[in-house]
Amino acid sequence: MIKGRPVRATQPRKSREIPSGTEPLGISAGEFGFAYDSCARCWWDKKHGVAPVPEAFATVLRKSASAMEAAVTVEFVKAIGIPAVSEFPRSQVKSAPVYFHEVGRAGFIHGRLDRGFVCEDGSVALIECKCSQPKESRIQAAVRQLEAYAYALQNPSYGSPVKVSLATVLIWEPTEMKLDPATSRGVLWGGFTQHVARCDKSVAEERLEKAVRALTGARPASGRYCDVCRAVDERARKV
Numbered sequence: 001m002i003k004g005r006p007v008r009a010t011q012p013r014k015s016r017e018i019p020s021g022t023e024p025l026g027i028s029a030g031e032f033g034f035a036y037d038s039c040a041r042c043w044w045d046k047k048h049g050v051a052p053v054p055e056a057f058a059t060v061l062r063k064s065a066s067a068m069e070a071a072v073t074v075e076f077v078k079a080i081g082i083p084a085v086s087e088f089p090r091s092q093v094k095s096a097p098v099y100f101h102e103v104g105r106a107g108f109i110h111g112r113l114d115r116g117f118v119c120e121d122g123s124v125a126l127i128e129c130k131c132s133q134p135k136e137s138r139i140q141a142a143v144r145q146l147e148a149y150a151y152a153l154q155n156p157s158y159g160s161p162v163k164v165s166l167a168t169v170l171i172w173e174p175t176e177m178k179l180d181p182a183t184s185r186g187v188l189w190g191g192f193t194q195h196v197a198r199c200d201k202s203v204a205e206e207r208l209e210k211a212v213r214a215l216t217g218a219r220p221a222s223g224r225y226c227d228v229c230r231a232v233d234e235r236a237r238k239v
Contacts, residue, residue: 088116
């Protein structure tokens, strides 16, 4: 008989089984894009309603995005090499929750797709539309957001998983304004760049765990040079 050390059962880091009485934390795909690498306190404040985004600013963002999304049609994506045959009928996505044992809480991803298209082989191509300068930090932020959408479709909270064959970010950069003779209005002209995202389940769940960990605990310290935090703290002192 060979004697050895007893084998200790190890608890998995994550699971699909959610303990009773535990409320999963929903993280929007947009937060993975533009809050994930920002000041942790600002992200925490936004999530807990301490410093919500001004409605006027949110309205401007929605209108800009809607104009670009409307231009991304089946004919457009075919012209850039995507074999689309029809629009994907769903826009709202939600992933199945994952429980992270070390954090003691579950999280899931939700959000609204910019554009989705059904391809010739039945798979789905996802398009994320952005209007900005194609700086590397903004590209990576948009890519993370799109990868979160892809994860939610491939690991849905209901229904069958969707095969995502392509996920790409289109960043349109306006460069000049010209007068439209027909309407006598200014029209923005520019060009776009295309950035392909990868759809890695393990990477997406690592990001989800980081988000749940950051947003579940106490209010974190401010970023060293965060102007938003300083403004919020200054406003609180005056109240």
